[in-house]
Amino acid sequence: MTDTATGGATETSATSGLDFVRQIVAEDRQAGKHQGRVHTRFPPEPNGFLHIGHAKSMCLNFGLATEHGGLCNLRMDDTNPTTESVEYVRAIEDDVRWLGFDWGDRFVHASDYFDQLHNFALQLIRAGHAYVCDLRGSQVSEYRGLWNEPGRNSPNRDRTVEENLDLFARMRAGEFEDGARSLRAKIDMASPNMNMRDPAIYRIRRAAHYRTGDAWCIYPMYD
CATH class of the missing domain: 3.90.800.10 (Glutamyl-tRNA Synthetase; Domain 3)
Structure with missing residues (x-):
C-alpha cells in the first residue's frame, strides 16, 4: 500500500520484517494461491555428507512448512550413479532428524x-x-x-x-x-x-x- 502523507511505499503488516522468501510466501497466501497451502522440499544429492549450506536450506524449507502448517518432502536428487550411495542417504536422513525435522511419508527419489x-x-x-x-x-x-x-x-x-x-x-x-x-x-x-x-x-x-x-x-x- 502507499503512504499518502509521504508519497512512499510502506510494507503491509503481514510481510514487514520478513526475508524475501517469506515475503513471497506471505503474499501468495494472502492472494489465496494454492488455497494458502505451503508445500516445500529439501532435495540434496546423496553424493556426500551434508554441510552448513545444506543445513541452511533444510531450515528454510522445513521451517517454512512448519511455520504455515504445511508439508516438506525429503527428495534425493539421485541422478549420478557414480558418486551416490545408500550410506549418504542414511546420513542425510540422520542429519534431518538431528535438526529436529520430519518428512513423514514424503520421502522420494529422482530415480522414482x-x-x-x-x-x-x-x-x-x-x-x-x-x-x-x-x-x-x-x-x-x-x-x-x-x-x-x-x-x-x-x-x-x-x-x-x-x-x-x-x-x-x-x-x-x-x-x-x-x-x-x-x-x-x-x-x-x-x-x-x-x-x-x-x-x-x-x-x-x-x-x-x-x-x-x-x-x-x-x-x-x-x-
Missing part, C-alpha cells in the same frame, strides 16, 4: 521417476526441442562461447526428429561409450545466460545405480 523423465525426453525430441549431440565435453565448452560473446550451434543441432529418436534409443540400449553422445535441449546458443545455451539433459553413464542397478545406462541431468 526415471521412466517418466525418459518419456519427457522423447516428447522434447518429437517436438523438435531436443537433439542428440556428438560433441565431447571440451568441445561443448568451446562451442558454448563466453559470457560476452554468443556460442556456436552444434554441427548436430539440425538433425531430424527421426534421426534423434533413433540415436537416443541407441543411447538407451547401450550402443555408445560414455561421453560419446548426449541429449541437449534446443534453446538459444546466443542467450546471455550461458546455462541456456543448449544444456545437456541426458548423458551416457555406464554405472550401476544404488537403487535401479543396471536398468539404465543413460541418466538425466539434474541441473
Whole structure:
C-alpha cells in the first residue's frame, strides 16, 4: 500500500520484517494461491555428507512448512550413479532428524521417476526441442562461447526428429561409450545466460545405480 502523507511505499503488516522468501510466501497466501497451502522440499544429492549450506536450506524449507502448517518432502536428487550411495542417504536422513525435522511419508527419489523423465525426453525430441549431440565435453565448452560473446550451434543441432529418436534409443540400449553422445535441449546458443545455451539433459553413464542397478545406462541431468 502507499503512504499518502509521504508519497512512499510502506510494507503491509503481514510481510514487514520478513526475508524475501517469506515475503513471497506471505503474499501468495494472502492472494489465496494454492488455497494458502505451503508445500516445500529439501532435495540434496546423496553424493556426500551434508554441510552448513545444506543445513541452511533444510531450515528454510522445513521451517517454512512448519511455520504455515504445511508439508516438506525429503527428495534425493539421485541422478549420478557414480558418486551416490545408500550410506549418504542414511546420513542425510540422520542429519534431518538431528535438526529436529520430519518428512513423514514424503520421502522420494529422482530415480522414482526415471521412466517418466525418459518419456519427457522423447516428447522434447518429437517436438523438435531436443537433439542428440556428438560433441565431447571440451568441445561443448568451446562451442558454448563466453559470457560476452554468443556460442556456436552444434554441427548436430539440425538433425531430424527421426534421426534423434533413433540415436537416443541407441543411447538407451547401450550402443555408445560414455561421453560419446548426449541429449541437449534446443534453446538459444546466443542467450546471455550461458546455462541456456543448449544444456545437456541426458548423458551416457555406464554405472550401476544404488537403487535401479543396471536398468539404465543413460541418466538425466539434474541441473
